[in-house]
Structure formats: C-alpha cells, structure tokens
Amino acid sequence: MDPHTPFDPQSLLKKPTRPDPWARIETWRYTGPFTRWNRFKGAFPGLGIATVAFAGYCAYEAVFMKEEKHHGEGHH
Template identity: 70%
Template sequence: MHPTRIFRAHHGEKPNLTGFDIKKFAHAAGPPRYDPWERAEAWRYTGLFSRWNRFKGAFPGLGIATVAFIAYLGYEKMFLEEEHHHGDSHGEGHH
C-alpha cells in the first residue's frame, strides 16, 4: 500500500501542506477594528437622514392635522352642540 493512502485513511481530510489554519487566524484576529466603509455610510444616519428626521418625514402634516382636529372638536363642543329633546318621539310615522 502507498504511504499517502495510509495517511488519508487515518485523518479523513486532506493534509494541510502549509500548516496555515484559517480558523485559528480568524480567531486570533478578532473583530475588525476599522471598517473601511464606515465613513462612506456615516451620512445615512446624520443630518436630514437621522432617525428622528426619517420618522418625522414619514407622516407629513400629521402635527398640523392633529392640532386642527383638536381645535375643531373644541369649537364643535362649545358652539355647535345641538339641544337634545328627550320627550319627542323620533319615529312618529313608524310603528
């Protein structure tokens, strides 16, 4: 039998001729300390594109509409309330 066949039979994997283990290298390197795209992506979360401005821009006119609706409700309550006649029957023609 050839020596290479015996070696493969014992390990089940191809032998690493260089001795370089990518898993050990990635573990030793840890998380990247510098993201090369960090500066290019920073504009997405500042200024006009901040979280608050994106939320505010999602509902244009909501603030003005809310104030106008509350003002109308106050006006209706104070000036347009009808008097209710509880003694009158509403369905005289209906049996």
C-alpha cells in the same frame, strides 16, 4: 475550538483587526438630514397640522354645537 471543524464561533465575538474600509463612506446615511429623528419626522407629513385641526374642531363642536333636547317631540 472544536477539533473537527475549522470554524471558531468565538471569532465572531472578537473585534476585527482591520477597520471597516466602508465605514467612513457610509456615515452620511446617519448624519445631518438623514438622522433617525429626521427620517421619522418626514414619515408622516401633515400629521401635526391635522392633529391640531381635529382638536380645534372637537373643541368647537363641544362648545358651540350643543344639541338642544326636546322631550316628547317625535313620539306620537
């Protein structure tokens, strides 16, 4: 500890002597429907359905909408 200041930086690394009185009350934020995964899942509603629909459309377009090539037409 520096003799010129009463603040001890090592005290920040030590475990607190008393437990946090709010820890029990705050646990609801990270359990059940509020877990990190559940919060992330709800961040992009409809993304899964949109991805499947887009992939289906791309497959349909690749298989059924092939463009016929007409060489020489339109070049006069």
